[in-house]
Amino acid sequence: MTRHGKNCTAGAVYSYHERRKDTAASGYGTQRVRLGRDAIKDFDCCCLSLQPCRDxxxxxxxxxxxxEAIVAYLLHQKTKIARETKAWQRQRAERRQQQQGQGQGQGQGRGAAGAALRSFLEAETPAGNGAGSETPAGSGDPPGPLPSFWIPSLTPEAGAERLQRPERGxxxxxxxxxxxxxxxxxxxxxxxxxxxxxxxxxxxxxxxxxxxxxxxxxxxxxxxxxxxxxxxxxxxxxxxxxxxxxxxxxxxxxxxxxxxxxxxxxxxxTGFAGAGVSLEAKKSRPVMQA
CATH class of the missing domain: 3.30.40.10 (Zinc/RING finger domain, C3HC4 (zinc finger))
Incomplete structure (x- = not known):
């Protein structure tokens, strides 16, 4: 395979230099930029405000x-945690009440649904078939309505998002x-x-x-x-x-x-040597395949 020039456009091989040039021109690929002196925080500057500290x-x-900056940040975090804790406790209490209500009404619901189904079968079954007094196997619980995206009353709805217990501090x-x-x-x-x-x-x-x-x-x-x-x-x-x-x-x-x-x-x-931090900024973009 012959070597192509840097500006060769008639070759059948897509060279490495041509790929790099097209990548830079099109905005694809990975871009690495070395950070300058102005991009490095000074040793006496606040990590939140990035300004020289007075206290x-x-x-x-x-x-x-x-x-002032770190105290305000910690107070904001504590207020947020307290608000999330109250929401988590409220949701937990509601779920416990729903489970208790379902457990109490489950037996009553099954009995009423079975009686309604038997009465319906007795009324709809012709006389003489002998099937009116029998309940089909597996018909103890009536089938619920299937979800449908076209009928408003049967449209499935997403429940409330289950909250996780927030951190303490x-x-x-x-x-x-x-x-x-x-x-x-x-x-x-x-x-x-x-x-x-x-x-x-x-x-x-x-x-x-x-x-x-x-x-x-x-x-x-x-x-x-x-x-x-x-x-x-x-x-x-x-x-x-x-x-x-x-x-x-x-x-x-x-x-x-x-x-x-x-x-x-x-x-x-500094602008020349690292001191515990990375001095290279890396930005990944979609890769252009050869």
């Missing part, structure tokens, strides 16, 4: 939120785990330049806003950080390994530390 809190999994919008307000930890960033107002501090570049509370190193998406639960201070993981691991004590509050008190802060990535 930040962190979950035990390390996701940073604005206090709200979940974190990022990790999907159970989350309570008592589990939120207040975060205190150390500003790079003291004395600045919150508006002027947030107007600076993310890498120039905050520093490590122990070493003074600048914080950014490329720097792994951790939050100390007793004091809420943000430090680098390098400082944790070098300064905190030997004594396991918070130098700012003086409280003893455990492994659960060191919360690694979830961060975004």
């Amino acid at each position: 930040p809190v962190v979950t035990p999994d390390g996701f940073l939120y604005e206090r 709200a979940r974190c919008p990022m990790s999907g785990r159970r989350l309570r307000l008592a589990q939120l930890v207040s975060v205190h960033f150390t500003p790079a330049q003291r004395g600045l107002s919150p508006a002027r501090l947030l107007a600076r570049a993310p890498s120039d806003r905050y520093v490590c509370a122990l070493t003074g190193d600048p914080l950014g998406n490329a720097t792994p950080c951790a939050v100390l639960r007793p004091s809420g201070a943000v430090v680098t993981l390098a400082a944790v390994q070098r300064l905190l691991r030997p004594a396991m004590r918070d130098p700012l509050s003086g409280a003893a530390l455990s492994e659960s008190d060191i919360i690694e802060l979830q961060r975004g990535g």
Whole structure:
């Protein structure tokens, strides 16, 4: 098989380059785009509002939120769960009443239907056949009307959707785990330049806003950080390994530390290297066959 040129249109073989060119022109296939720096959330931004936090809190999994945003989200989830729980309990009570009513009236309905059927057969059967006093086999229950889409009275109807029992508590919008307000930890960033107002501090570049509370190193998406639960201070993981691991004590509050008190802060990535997130956006479209 001979090799075709990139712009060959008279060949009998549909080459790989021609398929890629037609796919890009027609909008079919899989499209991969590398995310730029503007598409990555900064380490000090809320996971819900995607804006720099003024009153930040962190979950035990390390996701940073604005206090107002996460509290409003959890309250909304609790209200929704309470509403769904009431609807589920109401439907459950109605189903129990229907089952009890069917169980009580089942015997009476069978007896009345059998008597009506026997009287009908006696009236319609000619005398002398001897069949009027007998009930056909299997005629204890009269056959119900067959469903029909043409007769309004016999049109089948769909019953109410059976509700599932809702969950008991709200979940974190990022990790999907159970989350309570008592589990939120207040975060205190150390500003790079003291004395600045919150508006002027947030107007600076993310890498120039905050520093490590122990070493003074600048914080950014490329720097792994951790939050100390007793004091809420943000430090680098390098400082944790070098300064905190030997004594396991918070130098700012003086409280003893455990492994659960060191919360690694979830961060975004840079435009060149990943930091726990995927930097490639993938969009699948219908595939054009050769």
